[in-house]
Amino acid sequence: MELSATAKVILGMLAARPRSGYEIKTLVDSSARFFWAASYGQIYPELKRLEGAGLITGADAFQGARQRTVYKLTAKGTRAARDWIQRPPETFELRDEGLLELFFAGSIEPARSAEIARERAARASAVAAELRSVEREIEGRHQAEGPEYSPDAGSLTVLKYGIEMNEWAAKWFERAAEDLEREMPEAA
Numbered sequence: 001m002e003l004s005a006t007a008k009v010i011l012g013m014l015a016a017r018p019r020s021g022y023e024i025k026t027l028v029d030s031s032a033r034f035f036w037a038a039s040y041g042q043i044y045p046e047l048k049r050l051e052g053a054g055l056i057t058g059a060d061a062f063q064g065a066r067q068r069t070v071y072k073l074t075a076k077g078t079r080a081a082r083d084w085i086q087r088p089p090e091t092f093e094l095r096d097e098g099l100l101e102l103f104f105a106g107s108i109e110p111a112r113s114a115e116i117a118r119e120r121a122a123r124a125s126a127v128a129a130e131l132r133s134v135e136r137e138i139e140g141r142h143q144a145e146g147p148e149y150s151p152d153a154g155s156l157t158v159l160k161y162g163i164e165m166n167e168w169a170a171k172w173f174e175r176a177a178e179d180l181e182r183e184m185p186e187a188a
Helices: 005-016 021-030 040-052 075-086 097-108 110-148 153-183
Strands: 056-063 066-073
Touching: 005 021, 005 040, 005 056, 005 066, 005 075, 021 040, 021 066, 040 056, 040 066, 066 075, 097 110, 110 153
Parallel strands: none
Antiparallel strands: 056 066
């Protein structure tokens, strides 16, 4: 079975422990969304497809007052996840609407170019701050709970990547805004 991008997210989330579709979406929104998003409209059909392929199995369970289906990897699903991790990545995709706007601003509205760069700098700075907050929360929880709470090294490495990449992007976009302002002809 060819794994879709959403299937890879689901297998990765279920490799850690069984989860409901809701828990998968919540975890995506609080972690992977900084570099790989997945919507409910992608997750739930993919859960059914993975279950149909025998890679996961679902069982009804109560979580609080709600009944949900909790999914876990099957042996076949564990093999599929391991096979995927062993292969080089097939996709590198950067989707940044701010970059897209900046790319076309010279043709559409040149005077807005520097403003777009500054908006993108502010966004990158805000994301870096949000990720730093996540990092502090993890460190605090680790200190409070000790070795029982130990996030995996891969997740922490990706968190550090996100922080540093966004800090770099904020500086880069700020310099780009300054360059664009210098290059902008004076209004007549």
